[in-house]
Amino acid sequence: MSDFTNSFWSVYIALLTLLGIAGCAILLWAQSKAKVEVGPDGKVTQTTGHSWDENLQELDTPMPRWWMWLFYITIVFALAYLFLYPGLGTYAGKLGWKSTGAYEEELKKADAEFGPIFAKYQQQDLKAVAADPQAHAIGERLFLTYCAQCHGSDARGNKGFPNLTDKDWLHGGEPDVIKTTIMNGRHGMMPSMAAAIGGDKEVENVAHYVLSLSGSAHDPIKAAFGKEKFGACAACHGADGKGNQALGSANLTDKIWLYGGSADTIMETIRKGRDNTMPAFKDFLGEAKVHLLAAYVWSLSNDTGAVAQK
Amino acid sequence: MSDAAPKVSVIKMYAAREEIYPREVKGWYANWRWICVWLTQLVFYGFPWLSWNGRQAVLFDLGARKFYIFGVVLWPQDFIYLALLLIICAYALFLFTAVAGRLWCGFSCPQTVYTEIFMWVERKIEGTRSARMRLDKQPWTAEKVAKKSAKHLIWGAIALWTGFTFVGYFTPMHELLGEVKTLGLGPWEWFWVLFYGFATYGNAGWMREQVCKYMCPYARFQSSMFDKDTLTVTYDKERGDPRGARSKSAAKSNLGDCIDCSMCVQVCPTGIDIRNGLQYDCIGCAACVDACDSVMDKVGSPRGLIRYTTENALKNHFTPQQIRQRTMRPRVLIYTGILVLIVAGFLGSLLTRTPLKLDVIRDRGAMGREVEDGMIENVYRLQIMNTDEFPHKYKIKVSGIETIALAGAEEVALPATGSRAVPVRVRIAHGKGQPGSNKIMFEVESTDGSDVEVKEKAVFFVPR
Numbered sequence: 001m002s003d004f005t006n007s008f009w010s011v012y013i014a015l016l017t018l019l020g021i022a023g024c025a026i027l028l029w030a031q032s033k034a035k036v037e038v039g040p041d042g043k044v045t046q047t048t049g050h051s052w053d054e055n056l057q058e059l060d061t062p063m064p065r066w067w068m069w070l071f072y073i074t075i076v077f078a079l080a081y082l083f084l085y086p087g088l089g090t091y092a093g094k095l096g097w098k099s100t101g102a103y104e105e106e107l108k109k110a111d112a113e114f115g116p117i118f119a120k121y122q123q124q125d126l127k128a129v130a131a132d133p134q135a136h137a138i139g140e141r142l143f144l145t146y147c148a149q150c151h152g153s154d155a156r157g158n159k160g161f162p163n164l165t166d167k168d169w170l171h172g173g174e175p176d177v178i179k180t181t182i183m184n185g186r187h188g189m190m191p192s193m194a195a196a197i198g199g200d201k202e203v204e205n206v207a208h209y210v211l212s213l214s215g216s217a218h219d220p221i222k223a224a225f226g227k228e229k230f231g232a233c234a235a236c237h238g239a240d241g242k243g244n245q246a247l248g249s250a251n252l253t254d255k256i257w258l259y260g261g262s263a264d265t266i267m268e269t270i271r272k273g274r275d276n277t278m279p280a281f282k283d284f285l286g287e288a289k290v291h292l293l294a295a296y297v298w299s300l301s302n303d304t305g306a307v308a309q310k
Numbered sequence: 311m312s313d314a315a316p317k318v319s320v321i322k323m324y325a326a327r328e329e330i331y332p333r334e335v336k337g338w339y340a341n342w343r344w345i346c347v348w349l350t351q352l353v354f355y356g357f358p359w360l361s362w363n364g365r366q367a368v369l370f371d372l373g374a375r376k377f378y379i380f381g382v383v384l385w386p387q388d389f390i391y392l393a394l395l396l397i398i399c400a401y402a403l404f405l406f407t408a409v410a411g412r413l414w415c416g417f418s419c420p421q422t423v424y425t426e427i428f429m430w431v432e433r434k435i436e437g438t439r440s441a442r443m444r445l446d447k448q449p450w451t452a453e454k455v456a457k458k459s460a461k462h463l464i465w466g467a468i469a470l471w472t473g474f475t476f477v478g479y480f481t482p483m484h485e486l487l488g489e490v491k492t493l494g495l496g497p498w499e500w501f502w503v504l505f506y507g508f509a510t511y512g513n514a515g516w517m518r519e520q521v522c523k524y525m526c527p528y529a530r531f532q533s534s535m536f537d538k539d540t541l542t543v544t545y546d547k548e549r550g551d552p553r554g555a556r557s558k559s560a561a562k563s564n565l566g567d568c569i570d571c572s573m574c575v576q577v578c579p580t581g582i583d584i585r586n587g588l589q590y591d592c593i594g595c596a597a598c599v600d601a602c603d604s605v606m607d608k609v610g611s612p613r614g615l616i617r618y619t620t621e622n623a624l625k626n627h628f629t630p631q632q633i634r635q636r637t638m639r640p641r642v643l644i645y646t647g648i649l650v651l652i653v654a655g656f657l658g659s660l661l662t663r664t665p666l667k668l669d670v671i672r673d674r675g676a677m678g679r680e681v682e683d684g685m686i687e688n689v690y691r692l693q694i695m696n697t698d699e700f701p702h703k704y705k706i707k708v709s710g711i712e713t714i715a716l717a718g719a720e721e722v723a724l725p726a727t728g729s730r731a732v733p734v735r736v737r738i739a740h741g742k743g744q745p746g747s748n749k750i751m752f753e754v755e756s757t758d759g760s761d762v763e764v765k766e767k768a769v770f771f772v773p774r
Binding site: 031032033034035036037038044062063064065066067068137140141144148149150152153154155156158159161 | 320321322323324325326327517520524673674675676679689690691718730731733734735
């Protein structure tokens, strides 16, 4: 516990707390000895001394005695509480209760309840899990909670965030690869190629060649010049521009673009490079949940029949 | 206080409770109290045993966050009904109090009702008021021990049954009964059965009038709801005073109608003397009215020396008809008007409620995107909740912009009292809608003939 820089403050607070309780006890005891005046008819005549509206006064009528006992009980309760639970400075309390401990307790309870369900699916092959309607529903909920922020609720991604519902994969779309991606994360990095290609003119030419690879609208003359310089790109994207899933390099021959497929965007990509990170969920979610997520993500681009059964 | 006040004696600041031995009372008002006892307790003890749609008719399932009240299933989103119910209770209290004083306290407050039941047990075992006083004074004999332990045993049994019933509103009663038989209650069930049982035993058996006098906040502010036309239990000083016992021949003496028999004090559950005027300890139970009426019958005087009447009526000698006329005063009419409005709104909204809820959450990650054929697409998450107790199929529709349409699934099936988040893609053709946000409307409609439909507004974003 490092809330205090100096043990003095812990002692100071503990002392104030205990003195406060002792003060209450003394006041209570002194009051139980106090007396009030009574008239000949047995009725209280003493007032609190205040008067309102000239003659309106408050009688100092005795309080019920059980009330006093309630106060004593609260003092006993306070002392017992401070003995058992943390409350006196850095004293941890006899029971050793901690808020983190309470949180872990809740987690344990949740694991005990839902763990068996996750464990059952973890035993199964990913494709089998993907075909299970219940697993699909759990996977969908997990996806909406943990993945939808970047990939969208419909998993169709966004600029810079891959669409997970098509058949185009940077690192591979096999169930096991998807699981690895979620578990360990991915770091996609394309370096700036402007220097290697040489000059703005060349960058534009290469961009048009890249457009031509996927049959997109392009300037054939620029593309022809660009083809000569594409050698610098072929190391990663391959001579045919089909990319390489082992490296995570993009396939340039389809019309699927992570950052956009216009000539300007492609030029920017070549000039400045791209840097992309998918975080690892291994520690955060645990393998059991990732297993379900991987099956769900795979099912998005592979009809498993799980949805139809629902 | 003047300094000359004689200092006769002093007492401690904290006084022990003085035991009150209320005498049993019979009469018109006592009958009404017993009717209230029966009604409230039949409802309280009976409801958890009733069934509806194959489940407990009244069940507050905190774990699943669903409140079942006969045909109505309330979700956390229906919390407004609880607020409205509390407002209705508050206004009803204002209204009844303004018209006839502390009717709630005297006739249907749980403190009064359970005390009434506990006192009945006490009377059956220990006998009448004087017998009870004698019993408490006498030394501990076997008979006294037997009587006292029998009383506390029965009190304890009633209290435990009350605590058990209370928990039965939150845990299905038949499950609970099984758990009780094997003593397998969960820790919280144990706690609440014992706590609620202990509270019943302590409050109705021991604390009694102390709760009304020192704990209950309502006792403290009731006077602010009274006015000079409020019916309260009142002693007619003009008719009764001067008080005193009389012989049959002394009818012509200058004494009032009050024979000072102190019956009204003996029957009072809070131990006050109503003849001292309106006091905050008076819970308006009218026991003294019944007692005094029976005495008046015996001595041959007219009833009503102590009666429900108003301050104005007493001063101006109103007839009952005049008192009734003055009930129609602005304060009462406004309370009634507001109460009728809220009750009507409450019932109307409860009855016309659709058993389907819809929340639309637009994806925050993307503003809007261009997809094949130049269509503009927005993504939403529809949280659809089937609050009905039967499964349903729904169709999702969207409207608001020309060419607007859903891309993908339009049919959703939900289990009974189930909820699901459905990702939905909405598209419009290029060039439709304004750049920026456009108002659209989602509609979810049942397709299985249950005729349920909800609409929810949303925004469609068209990139510039």
